[in-house]
Amino acid sequence: MKILFIGDIIGRPGRSIVRSLLPKLKEEFSPDVIIANGENSAAGIGITKKVYDELMDMGIDVITMGNHVWDRREFLPDISSCPNLVRPANYPEAVPGKGFDTFTSKGIKYGVINLVGRIFMPGINDPFDTANSIVQKMRSETQVIIIDFHAEATSEKNALGWYLDGKVSALIGTHTHIQTADERILPKGTAYITDAGMVGALDSVIGVQKEQIIKRFLTSMPERFEPEDKGPGVFNGLFIDIDDSGKTKNVKRIYKIVKDMRDIKQSET
Numbered sequence: 001m002k003i004l005f006i007g008d009i010i011g012r013p014g015r016s017i018v019r020s021l022l023p024k025l026k027e028e029f030s031p032d033v034i035i036a037n038g039e040n041s042a043a044g045i046g047i048t049k050k051v052y053d054e055l056m057d058m059g060i061d062v063i064t065m066g067n068h069v070w071d072r073r074e075f076l077p078d079i080s081s082c083p084n085l086v087r088p089a090n091y092p093e094a095v096p097g098k099g100f101d102t103f104t105s106k107g108i109k110y111g112v113i114n115l116v117g118r119i120f121m122p123g124i125n126d127p128f129d130t131a132n133s134i135v136q137k138m139r140s141e142t143q144v145i146i147i148d149f150h151a152e153a154t155s156e157k158n159a160l161g162w163y164l165d166g167k168v169s170a171l172i173g174t175h176t177h178i179q180t181a182d183e184r185i186l187p188k189g190t191a192y193i194t195d196a197g198m199v200g201a202l203d204s205v206i207g208v209q210k211e212q213i214i215k216r217f218l219t220s221m222p223e224r225f226e227p228e229d230k231g232p233g234v235f236n237g238l239f240i241d242i243d244d245s246g247k248t249k250n251v252k253r254i255y256k257i258v259k260d261m262r263d264i265k266q267s268e269t
């Protein structure tokens with residue numbers, strides 16, 4: 001099974017880049033499944049039902065989330081009407097939505113799990129224990145399991161990758177919006193990258209207008225954060241090819257540049 005994973009999509013600029021590059025990426029990689037991190041897809045923070053529908057419309061099969069999942073209050077009641085979205089699984093049980101699920105593409109079942117880290121992030125349930133118990137159950141249904149581990153610390157992501165080597169098909173890091181160049185297949189067949197990166201403005205601070213972030217650092221005062229929508233764009237992702245036993249046999253990091261975002265059609269929502 002061929003899977004295209006797309007890093008954190010940042011607001012309208014990110015969605016516009018995905019919409020514009022997806023046809024060519026589909027030609028290049030022939031993915032059976034497209035998974036994308038959507039925690040920043042609505043104006044840079046959170047997601048809405050409308051944006052979810054737009055991403056589904058583009059041909060994305062499953063959306064993963066992260067620490068920004070509840071940044072839009074209106075999404076709380078709406079999450080139940082987004083069947084192809086998983087939010088972090090290591091949140092308390094009463095939290096709406098689901099942290100993992102299985103889906104089917106061309107008759108092949110695959111599982112997707114979303115987790116958040118605990119290092120330099122708000123305290124939450126242990127991602128290692130949570131991953132372990134979900135993976136154990138999921139493996140009775142399918143050997144093809146993809147985890148989006150949304151975490152800040154490289155060590156935490158690295159450790160979870162090794163902990164799950166041979167138990168899942170891929171452990172893909174997200175959240176920092178900065179792509180790492182350490183993609184590989186671990187000895188027991190798990191694809192690993194510390195961070196898949198993002199889709200958004202290149203001349204920005206992790207997708208946000210750089211002047212706003214610099215001002216925040218200079219003054220420590222509250223500042224509006226808006227996605228940068230000018231200049232060049234970047235598309236970061238990961239392609240993985242998984243065999244029937246659930247082991248990854250090929251991994252390729254994707255880093256594409258859009259020279260000028262004015263040259264692509266902007267998303268309307």
Ligand SMILES: [Fe+2]
Nearest residue numbers: 008039040175
């Ligand atoms: Fe993010």
Ligand SMILES: [Fe+2]
Nearest residue numbers: 066067068175
């Ligand atoms: Fe995040």
